[in-house]
Every structure is written in structure tokens, then in C-alpha cells.
Amino acid sequence: MGLRVTDLACARGGLPLLEGVSFALDPGQALVLRGPNGCGKTTLLRTLAGLQPALTGEIDLPPEAMAYAGHADGIKATLTVTENLAFWAAIYGTSGVAAALERLNLRALADRAAQNLSAGQKRRLGLARLLVTGRPLWVLDEPTVSLDTASVALFADVVRAHLEGGGMALMATHIDLGLPEAQILDLAPYKARLPEHGTGAFDEAFL
């Protein structure tokens, strides 16, 4: 039921970034990815999300288990907060928009157009989308960007509740979330060796 990643290698812009990444995540567990900027955290998460193919290795994941949240929140500026969430609820065939608003302290903003939200409020709306998806595995790329301390604590509570309910979370983040139970995976040792000059697949550079 968990996520198993075996000997994964992934590339960005045709250049291999990471290789030999292996880890496992069971229900109720969280894993935090660490590493300097540009080491391939986002690339790894996008590969796991199925947005780009892996170079080698296996990703073992139950189908329809994952909800991905990237750098951008996917918020439509002209819709209200509730309408934004209702759209994703409809896409995932779930309900619980009101509960998600409550959990991330967005109730007071429910009827506000998303274009009038602050950056932190937008981020909270993007995170509320995760609750609406009803998926057990959350794949989060820098979830706490532009959140204030209170909101980070709120988000940590949400993640903890998600884990207690048998969920999983995989996050790339630079700050301490206050989740002592989370495992930490430093990606720096997995850095791929640069390929010998001229052996890289030429076509890949254009994909």
C-alpha cells in the first residue's frame, strides 16, 4: 500500500541529476527531502508524480494514490476561494470543500476572489486542495513557501492529522516543519555523475 522507489534516476533538461535513489514510505510515515538548490528535489517529485519519465529505476505506487502540489498553486484568479476548491473536488470526485476551508483557516475568505488573496493565503488555498483530493500520498514541493509561522504550524498539524489517518507525505522543504516523526532523506549523495562528453542522448536535450 506504500510507496517504494528503487534505484531511481531522473534528469532535467536532458542532464541526469539524480541516480540510485531508493526509499520506501509506508502509511502513516512522512519523508522530507533535503538538499541544496538545484540538486534535483523538484525533478524527483515531478518524476514520482508522473509528469516526466524516469531514466531508470522503478516507482512502485498504488494507482490513484497520489496528490501532487508543485511550486504554483493552480489557482484561478477570477474564481472565489470556494469555487477553486469545488472545481478540484469535482475533478477528484470528492466532497469536503467546507471542511478543507475550515482546516486551513480560510473560512473567512471563502467568498473572496482568489486574485485578492495574499501570497500566503493563496498557498493555504493550494494546500487545502490536497485535503479535497482525498488521496493518501501527498507529494509536496516546498509547501511552506510564503507561509507565516502560525500558518506553518497549522500546516504541520494538517500533515500530522493526515499521517495519523494512515496517509503519507513526501515533501521537499528547507525549513523545520516541527514534524519530529518525519524521516529525512538528503539527496546530495545521490547526485548523478555528469555523463562523458558526447555520450548523452542528443535528442533528449530537445524534450
Next chain:
Amino acid sequence: MRDLRLALRAGGGFGLGLAFFLILAVLVPLGVGPAPETLALIAPGILWVGALLACLLSLDRIFALDFEDGSLDLLATAPVPLEAVVTIKALAHWLTTGLPLVLISPVLGLLLFLPGEAYLWLILSLMLGTPALSVIGTFGAALTVGLKRGGLLLSLLVLPLYIPTLIFGAEVVSRGAQGLSVATPLALLAGITAGAVALLPFASALVLRINLR
């Protein structure tokens, strides 16, 4: 449930294409001169070219906005097949651009002294042809998503693909205006649309996946 995608478009300026079509049809008589027989002769072509260019105007908005705010990534990981997303996008584009053009075209036909018997064929040919314009345009938009200033490339890619639709669409109207049989161009027009609607969503979804990498 995916009708909500349409609501997303509602904020967009879909009046732009309509306004362009209107301006074109108003300006042509001023430029060409008010002689009814000249205008009646060129009216089918003008109306079809106008509709096509109006359609082209709003194409780059189909995916660009969703790409910028990250929704496209999220939609690609959502449980909805990307082919369905693409089809809905094309449908939304047609409803906000193609359909209004079809509905306003008789009024503009009046401005251009379109012969009376051609009105039915004008509406019918636009009704049959504009879905192909939206679907082909969606394919072009999928190809150029993520490119900065992709609009010019998009126009260059899409225009040649629009030509068959334009030829047969305008042919239906001008044959209709002369009282000739319209069966052949009409059938070809419908065939192009049916083929485009059936095949292109798969191609669009494929190039979109590649572009999202």
C-alpha cells in the same frame, strides 16, 4: 462536472474574437466601396476569413493561462485523462468563440449584401467548420505551450491546417449564393471536422505530456 472548466474561461476576454469579426465586416464595405454586387461576390470569403482569424486570436489563451498558474501540471496528475481535458478545452473554446461567431454571422452577412439564399449555408458551414478550427487550434496551442511569445509560432503552425476548412467552408457559401449544389464541399467540410475531432485530442494530449516534462 467538467463544465466547471467553462466557468474558468468565463473571466477571459472571449468578446475579443467577436469584436474583431464585427470590425472586419464593418470595415470591408468601407474599404471596398458600397457596390452591392461586388460585396455580394466577396462576402462568403470575407465572412469565412474573418471567422477564421477571429478564432485564431484567442487560441494562445487555451493552455497558456493554465500553464502559468500551474493548473496544467495539476490537471495532468489528476484522475481525469488528459485527452478529456483537451477535448473540454476545445469545446470551451468553441462555445466562447466559434458559437458566437456562428450566431452573429447572419447580421454581418446583411452588412455585406450576402444573397438571401446563402444565409442558411453560411450558418450551416460555420456551424460545421468552426469546431474543426477550435480542435486544430487546441492542438497548436498544446504544441506551443510553455514557449515564451509562442503566439506567432502558433499562428504559423495552425494557419496551414486551417486552409482546407476555409476553402470548403467558403465554397459552400459561395455555391449556395449562386444556387448551385453544395453537397460535395459540405460533405468534405463535415469530414474534416469529424476527423479532426476524432483524432486530434489524442495528438494534443500527447504533445502536452511531452511539453510538461
